[in-house]
């Protein structure tokens with residue numbers, strides 16, 4: 460799974476799953492653009508860790524829901540490294556509420572970041588990847604996009620949308636040797652899930668056949684496989700990485 464010479468963009472890479480994906484791809488030899496929306500200091504920490512281990516990386520600010528910012532991000536990567544081989548659409552947020560209480564702003568915020576963001580970033584790299592006749596795109600969905608989840612209508616709709624978008628992009632881009640796949644994490648221990656109560660966490664644990672929560676490394680390894688040469692005959696797939704929670 461060596462990735463020397465490959466250029467990767469990982470969105471929402473300043474913490475959690477995105478951070479681990481960025482570190483792992485860099486360990487395998489990829490040059491990594493560490494995208495962040497808010498905390499430049501956190502993104503710089505990820506860059507410093509990569510550079511300390513002999514890798515190449517830089518932090519690039521862009522709200523994935525803003526097309527101008529996304530286009531600027533891709534332009535910066537191309538100016539610096541001349542190509543983009545890998546895009547990992549990882550940035551995501553939750554704004555949970557029961558359907559009847561969900562505010563329009565909560566709906567819009569989650570759809571804009573989690574679904575429109577994937578569309579905008581994919582669109583922004585497509586021209587370059589088509590020119591290269593090479594590209595590997597991985598979208599971070601969620602198993603709730605397959606199973607549904609009370610209190611997360613916005614998030615579930617966005618993640619189900621990401622799975623559909625993955626299949627359509629895979630079909631549109633296959634002739635140019637661009638693969639598009641998704642990973643659907645289950646319950647992964649990050650800042651996003653740390654907000655949940657102990658009761659909810661225990662209830663979740665009961666539903667996981669492998670009897671543990673996942674960690675960001677569990678996702679990073681599967682993403683690395685999907686962007687590697689070993690997965691070059693896979694496209695349009697959604698891989699559940701959830702300890703067997705949804706079968």
Ligand code: NAD
Pocket residue numbers: 470471472473474475476477494495496497498521522523524549550551552572576599600601602643644645646647648649650651652
């Ligand atoms: P996290 O909150 O720790 O990290 C999310 C990252 O996305 C943060 O760095 C945040 O700054 C960034 N981000 C948010 N909005 C952004 C925007 N508009 N533009 C750019 N970056 C933005 O969460 P995480 O658990 O690491 O989640 C990463 C991905 O995995 C998300 O797409 C999430 O939906 C998905 N996921 C997580 C779990 C889980 O159990 N943690 C399960 C299923 C899916």
